[in-house]
Amino acid sequence: MVKISKTTFYDELVRYRSFYKEMEKEKDRITPSHIKAVIQKSYLSPWDYFVLLSEKAEPYLEDMAQKARRLTIQNFGKVILLYTPLYLANYCVNQCSYCGFNVKNKIERTKLTLEEVEREAKLISSTEMRHILILTGESRIHTPVSYIRDCVRVLRKYFTSISIEVYPMETEEYAELIKEGVDGLTIYQEVYDEEVYDRVHIAGPKKNFRYRLEAPERACDAGMRFVNIGALLGLGDDWRFEAFFTGLHAYYLQNKYPDSEIGVGLPRLRPHIGAPFKPKPLVSDKNLVQILVATRLFLPRAGISITTRESEWLRNNLLPLGVTRMSAGSVTAVGGRAVEEKTPGQFEIADERSVREVHEYLLKRGYQPVYKDWQAIV
């Protein structure tokens, strides 16, 4: 059923941008007892979330981590949902300064044929994987909705849950793909600071900040079951601002669409082919931990994913701090498993363990690897 929304998160963002400035002025008045009180609360407000993300909360990371662990086990259990990405194509019409698929990058462009999609699907599903995330570069010309739909028709024979990470779409287009068996959407805003957004998206349809920002709402209006959002940490000038608005966005979506499951991804910028983009404010491991645990406390029911962008060592250490989903056995080049890798990946993978290795590691740490957590019922 297609629902129509009147106000959107963009209105909320504009409102909270000025609120954020006010909060910034107040931040020196945050006291240790205030932080401790927030950690004890059951239901947190956006201001509480701001407090947990503040520099002053850094000495309380351990307390926050303990609570984050408890909340995660209570809400999700000792389980981690595994999924894997499949890149269908790398054609892109955008010029984004931080991405390997940038249209200006002179790399070979390709897309999988349906026969190749099937070969990849067979191989991936033999590793027990039942949740797949399909990705393309952003090109409606080379990878139109009809191409994605055709791929989904092949993939649904092998997977019980199919998510897409492609260009933002219209509500009707999301509805069409849902009808075919898509149940999840991942769309990262990349950066919530509108000025930086304009700067790093040099050319292409992706320059439209608002159209991308409102995509999760269009997907929810179309009845999307799982919606995963996030900022590419390291793009914005201030990671605290980016983390705050990511959390606020998820909070807004949870309240507006209680029947969709809202998740948050915490990707950090990775090295990639093409013009090297140097993240200005380096988001340190410590910063990432603070974002992770603050997000868990603010959004106890949100799924949180950590991808193979992060190293094996860090992913292992982040495991008990609020993570509920992990990618495994990832390849960021088009095809790359059954179909020979002809093109460079979107970014470099840091955790190269196989699905089986991640599986064994999780069990050893007292976490059950879950491969199937949804059954398409369309």
Next chain:
Amino acid sequence: MKDVLKIGGQELESRLFIGTGKFPDNRLIPKVIEASETQVVTMAVRRVDLTSKEENLLNYIQNVILLPNTSGARNAGEAIRIARLAKAMGCGNWIKIEVIPDNKYLLPDNEETIKATQVLADEGFVVLPYMHPDLVAAKKLVKAGAAAVMPLGAPIGSNRGLKTKEIIKIMIAEIEVPVIVDAGLGRPSHAAEAMEMGADAVLVNTAIATADDPVKMAEAFKWGVRAGRMAYLSGMGAESEFARASSPLTGFLRN
């Protein structure tokens, strides 16, 4: 006379139902079933993978009545489809209806649950609906054909105990089908309390699955449920709000 719980034509000696979500390892489930002596085990249809040898949850649930649940259903239509899927998968004809359109607090939708109960009971399912405690809704569920009702004690996974006690008490007094307290029971004493009140059974998942030693906790819940039931059957003394005064105020009436 043997104390049995009758549901859907089955006679159950155990009044502890258990859930299979949230365990750190599925291989614990058979041990938990054994330690708890449960006879009814619920599992999410969404998690069952019949195509997988190693990851098929059903392999770990043996010699008990399967109670597939419709976790993930957002409305009656989805719950009905998931229930039919469970039957097609060979999970028997018992179904626990969960219709949860609220992912933030995981609270159920009684209205949609009633609709799904009506359809599935008519199709011959033994329907056990999970519900927000509400006498009127419970009566409608019974009328729709529910084999039992499963009011929540507190929000799922919260371990907070019997927060909805007063309403559940009324339901136990008024509803003719078994009342099974589901969700929120965090300790064996919570389960005992529900059973002392006269609940017919309890369903426990999070408290067992997330304990450091789930098998031992399963056994603890077994004893908690038995103690509570035994106390209920033996007719507990009524609670008194005040100590009995040694100089009664109405003593003069005896003169």
